[in-house]
Structures are given as structure tokens and as C-alpha cells.
Amino acid sequence: MVPNRQALNVSMMRSSSANNIRSEIRSYSEVQSVCIISLLQQLTEEGHFSKFDSRRRIEEALKDLFQDLRAATLEKDPELSQNSKSSPEQMIAGDEMKMKPYLIEVEYLRVENLRTAGNDLYAMGDLKGAMEMYTKCISLMETIPDGADRKEWRSQLMLLAYSNRAEAHFRLNFLEDALLDAEKALEISPQHVKSLARKGKILEALEHYEESRECFAAAIEEAPRDLSLQKALARCKVNYQQAFNGVFDLTKFYMEGKNATPPTCCNFVGPVEIRKSKGAGGRGLFATQNVKTGDLLMVSNALARAPDKETLVHEVATLCASSRRRLKQVYSLASELQILAEEENQIPSMDLFEPRSELELERAAGIELDLVRIHGIVKVNAITVWDSSPSDESDDKDASGTKYSALWLLPSFMNHSCTPNCVTYNPGREILFVRAGRDISEGEELCIAYFDILKDLETRQLCTVNWPFVCTCPRCTWEYSFPRALNEVRQRLLKVVSKAKSDCLKCLSAERPKVTKDLTCLILSLEKAIETADLELKHKNWIRGSLMDVYLASSRVLVALLEYIDPASRIQVLKVLVDAITALGGGDGICIEIGVMLFEEIEILYGRQSQESRIAESKLLEIFKLYHGKLTRNTFLALVSSHSQSTKRPAEFAVDDNEVWLFMKGLAEALSDVESSLKHSISDFLRLAGDPLFEMD
Ligand SMILES: C[S@@+](CC[C@H](N)C(=O)[O-])C[C@H]1O[C@@H](n2cnc3c(N)ncnc32)[C@H](O)[C@@H]1O
Secondary structure: OOOOHHHHOHHHHHHOOHHHHHHHHHOOOHHHHHHHHHHHHHHHHOOOOOOOOOHHHHHHHHHHHHHHHHHHHHHHOHHHHHHOOOOHHHHHHHOHHHHHHHHHHHHHHHHHHHHHHHHHHHHOOOHHHHHHHHHHHHHHHHHOOOOHHHHHHHHHHHHHHHHHHHHHHHHOOOHHHHHHHHHHHHHHOOOOHHHHHHHHHHHHHOOOHHHHHHHHHHHHHHOOOOHHHHHHHHHHHHHHHHHHHOOOOOHHHHHOOOOOOOOOOOOEEOOEEEEEOOOOOOEEEEEOOOEOOOOEEEEEEOOEEEOOHHHHHHHHHHHHHOOHHHHHHHHOOOOHHHHHOOOOOOOOOHHHOOOOOOOOOOOOOOOOOOHHHHHHHHHHHOEEEEEOOOOOOOOOOEOOEEEEEEEOOHHHHOEEOOOOOEEEEEEEOOEEEEEEOOOEOOOOEEEEOOOOOOOOHHHHHHHHHHOOOOOOOHHHHHHHOOOOHHHHHHHHHHHHHHHHHHOOOOOOHHHHHHHHHHHHHHHHHHHHHHHHOOOOHHHHHHHHHHOHHHHHHHHHHHHHOHHHOOHHHHHHHHHHHHHHHHHOOOOOOHHHHHHHHHHHHHHHHHOOOOHHHHHHHHHHHHHHHHHHOOOOHHHHHHHHHHHHHHHHOOOOOOOOHHHHHHHHHHHHHHHHHHHHHHHHHHHHHHHHHHOHHHOOO
């Protein structure tokens, strides 16, 4: 009998010296030794040892062994010696009948060693190497005749090879191939716990939540005490609720405050559909039913994330190379070249993005990638994000987090608007929640803001230079109709601000209350002029949005000078800001900052139980709803307190009091100079904006 793998102990040989190998092999008969040498030679040729040990050492050991063996064989076994020439293969060929069973044993040993070599490579993190070893192991096994005495051993080996390759495929993101392997393993042994768990996990990643639950449940029947399986089964229930019912409970995350680790979330596709866009270019995303403010429209995990767009192109390409479905998803997105050539893009089926009910495997084999196309797709659709999540370990951090680029799939079909009806929220981990920013009717196009829209027309136009389009949303179209008038008002206000800066001369603390009051008056009179103008509410809010830098600069100064300002006036200013920003779609979370500030000011001024506080609370709840949906009171209060820390005195406000004071004083002086002409330009502009001739939509 040829020594089995244990006796041969190839792994021991890998680490032992050539002498150890020699003495180990000398203890076997000549025929056994021939087989072992043959095995070792083949293993060496296949490169098994090169990764673990000095290849030369093994080869030298083999050479010596072979010399020894030949001498011994010639001496002891004339029959074999007659046939023996110069290599084990030739010796084997010379006595095929006698050697055949041993040769099969050698093959079995090779198969087994390929599998263990695969395991070793896997343990070393070489997933590709491991996958290749398992593949060689499986193909070699298929060529070996099926001896009756070896049936069980054989199926055990195939089971492990398939099951392990499933894991390697899974980790390499070859999900479809991983699933096929797990299924092959389960054909051999339907109750194999590891393979059931692996299949469950692969199906989970492929968004087949129902089947994934079945696999974990079957695995638990075999191993009822396995805690990881129980955890996985519990996760399946959550997955199902998230992916099919859009129920996401982030309470724990919100309650834990700023440093909490974001939870994992499934993709969810709500009442949305890709259709041809009427307003913007190409396709867009549309509501398939009426939705209310704060309703969840979709949740999307980024396909890939990278520190910069170039790296992202390669990440995306690697993912596409491993899955035909992913390639189809990515290729359905618009590319820069297509947009520039004004090529009509197809409307992809929503099935491509929805969690699946039918299992259709589309393997990656033979995929040819067009890197130029992927580059163009990333250029148009990738988003640069700041991540401040604590789990991120990158060194490239500053106070506000890490900058990275990411590509989302379905959200990439949303066009931009400077008056968006949807709000996005990213809790971290590249998960994007998209909610209705206001009530939306069935058939309405869903738009988000690609950049900060609390800016004037000119600045917004500059923001789109990175995209191949000029925004023609209703707000831009309206503002185009009086290109100079609004800008003139804004320029005048900004002139006041910059003159104030240069006029900062001396500081008399007795004058502080007056100057702060002047600034409050400026904002309130600007607001009064807008409020009383004969304009639609949406137009008033668009004007406020375009003058937001003036509002914000002033409100920041007011916050920095808390002790000098009349709280009732400050509350009035903050209310104006909150209403305008909410109407403009939330503005990158700044609405929450100011909303929390307002809520706390009102509580301090009027008391927690006051009517004013209750109104402010329900207003703030409405703002939170845009980002987080409906909240319990406890979660609401936790969120208020986590935002409160950041709004009390944010870095931008933490300027030297004296400096702020000087700025304020200069502002007041400058203001009195230009006050009357400023008033004129505001009223001129408002008259112009209210002229029915300029009503565009
Ligand atoms: C992320 S894609 C949005 C989906 C795209 N419309 C499509 O057909 O796949 C971004 C591209 O859509 C177009 N786009 C987005 N918002 C637009 C807008 N407000 N006006 C005109 N084109 C817009 C531009 O071509 C832009 O480069």
C-alpha cells in the first residue's frame, strides 16, 4: 500500500531538511518510493513547493533520492531493474501493470495535496492562487478512474474542493461562480453545514434573500448550536424587511450619536422607475406613485469606492470582470462619450437593479471590458464624498473626514435640479438613502442636487463645469430671465460685507449692541422686502436660496455674537433661513444645523413646555424627516443632541470675538453708506422678478 497523505506528511516535508525527506522516503518500499518521488516531482513541477520552501532544496533532495532509489532498485529487484532506466517515469512505464494501483494512489495524493495547497494559499491571503489549486484539484479528480474502495474518500475530497473554491470565489467577488461551486458541493452532500452557510452568504450578496434564509435555516437544522448561523438567520429577516418592504431601523445608530458605526443596509428599490427625461438630458428616475415628504424612495450601496476616480475606474472594471450582471448594470449608465455624441441611451429594465426573486445565473466567463467606456461612465456618474465615519482607517484624514469617490448604480439615473424634490442621506459605508424632499406626484421626475444649490446662478453654473451639461431646471430658467438684476442685489450685499471687512478699524464695546442690531435689521428688511413682494412662494424661496451666502454670513456673525443680540430677532432670522432652505430641499444638511439652533434658541427663550417650543419641535421633526423618515421622540432627541454639539460653536463660528466685532462694525458703517441704494435695487429687482413677462414656468 502506498503511504497515505498523513504518512507521507508532505507538509512536514515542506519545512524539513532534505535529509529528513530522504530518511522518510527510505522507510518505504522501492515501489512506494517510486510513487512518492513521482508525486514529489509532479508537485514540484506544479510549483507547489516554490511558494513555501526553497524550490532548489526540494529539487536537490529529489535528485539525491532518485540516485539512492535507482541504486537500491538495481540491486534488490532485478525485474524492476531491467526496466529501470533513468527516471521514475520510465521505471513506472516499464512495469505498468505492477505500478498501476500505485499510480492511482499517487494521483489521489496529488489531488489531496492540491487541495491542501489551496487551503494554505487561502490562509496566506492568496485567493487567486487558492482558487487555481482547487480548480486543478477538481479537474485532476475528474480524470482519475472511480475505484469502488475510494468512493467515500473521493466524494469527500470533491466536496471540500468545491466548497472551498466557493469561498475563494465569493471573496474574489465572483458571486455567480461561487454559487455554482456551493451548489456542486451540496449535490455531493446536501447537509454539509459549511456549504449550506456559504451558499446562504453568497445568495445574500446576490440579493436573493428568500433563498439565502432557506440555506441558513437548513444549516441550523444540522448545527443548531452554531451562533454564527443563528446570527445569519436573524440577519435574513432584517434583509427581507429592508429589501422588499423598505423598513430600515437605524434607531440604534442614531441613539449612539456621532461616533456610531453605520449599520449595513440592503439595497431597496421603492416606487421609482427609469424613463426618458423631459427636462434634463437622457434618462431620469420617476415616481411610480404619489409619495409624501420623507417617504423612502430607494436605498443604494455604492458598487465601489476608491480614494480617487482613476482608482475607482479599476475597481469598477474588476467588479465587472467578475459578474455579467454587474457589467450590465454599469454599462446601463450614461458615459461621457455617449452624452457628448448625444447618443440616445436605452431605458434599462428595473429588474437589473431590484433584489431578485428568480435566480438567473450569468457567469463572468468571457467578458471583454471596454476600459474607455468604464472611464467615461465613472466620469459622469461617480460622486465625491466626505466620509467622517469612525470605522474608516485611512490615513488621509482631516477634521471633516476622508475624501473618496464612489459609484452608485440606480441613483446615477437621477438628474440634477437646483430645486430638487429629493434629499439624500449617507450614514456612512457608502449607503445612500434617497427620500422625497416634498410631496411628489406619480409620474414626476425625481431630482437631487449634485452640488450646493444655496448659491447664486453664476456660482451654480460654475459647479456644472465638471459635468457635460448646463442646468435648465425651472429655477435656473427663471433666473436666466433677469440675469443681471438678482446678481446686482447680491453684489451690493456682498460689497457691503467686503467693505466692512476692510473697514475694520477700532473696537468700542459700547457700540456692539447697536451694530448687531443693524445687521439683524439688514437681514430682516431684506426678508421683509422679499416676503411682501408680489411673487409666488417658490420664487421667493429661490431668491432666498440665491442670496443664501449673505443670509448665512450674517447669521453666523449673529451666532458668534450671541450675547449682543436680541434673541427674538435672531429667532426671526433663523426661521427665515430654515423655511427657505427646507423649501429648497434641505441643502446638504445645513438645514438641520440651523433647525437645531432655532429649536434650542426657542427653548431657552420661551421654555421647554411653551407653545413656541412645541411648534419649533414639530418643525424640526419635519426637517429630520427629510433625512431620516419618521422618528420616535427619543430618537429625535438623541439626534438633536448629536447635532447640538456641532452647532453650538462650529469651527467656522469660532473666530476671535474681537475680529467678528470689527467685521460687524465695518459692516454697519458700510451698510449705512449704501442702505438707500441697496433698498432701491432690492425693490427694483423684486418688481422685475414679479413681472409676469418673466414668469417662465
Ligand atoms: C448621473 S447622470 C444622470 C442620468 C442621465 N441623464 C442618464 O441618461 O443616464 C448625469 C448626466 O445627466 C445629464 N443631466 C443631469 N442633470 C441635468 C440637468 N439638470 N440638465 C441637463 N442635463 C442633466 C447630464 O448629461 C449629466 O452629465
